[in-house]
Amino acid sequence: MVQNPHLLTHAYSDLEPFQRLLKTIRFILHHPFLPKSGNSSLKTLTNALQDDKIIIGNGIHTLRKDIEKILKPYKILPNFPLKQGYFAGTGIFSRQELGKVFAVLQSQAKSLEDPMALSTYEMFQQRMTHSKLDPPSTYPVRAIRNRCIVDADSLQDSALLNHLDKLENAIAQGELLELNRIKGGGRFAGDHDGFFQAWPLQIVFYNHAWYLAFQHHGGNQDKLFRFGRLDRLFIGRALGQTRDMKQQWQSLEKLEKLHQASAGLFLGNSASQQQQLLSSNKSEQSAVQVTVELWFNDDMFRFVSEGTKRFKHIKMSPPLTANPSLPKSLFSLPKTPDPNFSNRFQVILPKWALDDVDFFPWIIGFGGQVKVIKPQELVDKIKKIGADICRVYQD
Structure with a gap:
């Protein structure tokens, strides 16, 4: 033992x-956010x-002293109340939880061919391997089997799909962009040639390709919400204009409401109709909505009745096999009078759904096992x- 009266x-x-x-710090690092089980x-x-x-003996007193004298003053623990559980630094997952997060990222990066997610996944995989937390060949228990139909390697250099870093920064900073459509690409109604200004809101993978959700700024389509394929768009000159992120969030919330109410990504070509649908006034909403009614035979209705979340506002006749766990309000329609198409299906959609190229294939795919009843325009x-x-x- 050192004998020194001046030793502090x-x-x-x-x-x-x-x-x-040291053992307490190590335990917190390996077991963050312990389940509380009714205790603090x-x-x-x-x-x-x-x-x-x-810890032995008066545990809470000892631990509280460690926290107050060392763990918080030296910033090993964050300096705010840890009511939801204790963690240190960025160690917010246990080893098992980290493996699950890695598996989710692996399924998205590889299945959706997301260039940014793939880059993050590769960095994640490398660090998992170097830290010996998990072998490099983690078995893909889950996968998303949507296939991206666009080959990024064959696109023009200017295509937005090749400039995701720049696009993500513009979205995160609320930056106004000047966009245009690549010459020779696919066009839908409302896809005009020429530069236009837009607030980029979100990058979205839908069915088979990556899209940009945006809101037009100025011009004939001012305030119109739309989706555009990233391989069909490119950025023009820098505009140097940004807006408050509160406005970005508000626009994104409106876009999500429009998308949830629609049949697909097509949100129409009228900003005024979109505003009517977003209105809290029910009569204004109804003015831009239409009720679609389809009659199905028994074989096809077994499949259709399983898709209870395909659209936001749907109702059907009772399922062919009773299921007490299903909501009665959803299956509240009466059967039809037609013995060959006895199962009724109704969905309330924005009127622009009748021009949605993704909506028709869904109906036509049922072939002769569905009968369109209304509206007459859809018939x-x-x-x-x-x-x-x-x-x-025909010959």
Whole structure:
């Protein structure tokens, strides 16, 4: 033992409290956010440390002293109340939880061919390997089997899909962009050539490709919300204009409401109709909505009745097999009078859904096992599509 009257010591100079402190830090790093099981987070951590024989005796008093004298003053623990559980630094996952997060990222990065997610996944994989937390060949228990149909390597250099870093920064900073459509690309109604200004809101993967959700700024389509494929768009000159992130959030919330109410990504070509649908006034909403009614035979209705969340506002006749767990309000429609198409299906959609190229294939895919009842405009369109297909194969 060192005998020196001028030697200054502190509460953790002795081996026992010093080892207890290090073991406590190690335990928190490996077991962040312990389930509280009805106790406070401090009591939960104390019990766990006692079970692990790290703390003996008056556990809460000892742990509270460690926190107040060392763990918080030296910023090992964050300096705010840890009511939801204890953690240190960026160690917010246990080893098992980290592996689950890695698996989720792996499924998205590889299945959706997301260039940014793939880069993050590769960095994540490298660090998992170097830290020996997980072998490099983690078995892909889950996967998303949506296939991206666009080959990024064959696109023009200017395509937005090749400039995701710049696009993400513009979204995060609320930056106004000047956009244009790549010459020779696919066009839908409302896709005009020429530069236009837009507030980029979100990058979205839908069905088979990556899209940009944006809101037009100025011009004939001012305030119109739309989605555009990233491989069909490019950025023009810098505009140097930004807006408050509160406005970004508000616009994103409106976009999400429009998308949830629609049949697909097509949100129409009228900003005024979009504003009517977003209105809290029910009569204004109804003015831009339409009720679509379809009748299905039994074989197809078994499949259709399983998709209870396909659209936001749907109702059906009762399922063919009773299921008490299903909401009665959803299956509240009466059967139809047609014995060949006895199952009724109704959905309320914005009127622009009748021009949505993704909505028609869903109906036509049922072939002769569905009958379109209303609105008449949709009946006529489906009839025309069927007649056009028949005409192609006529001798």
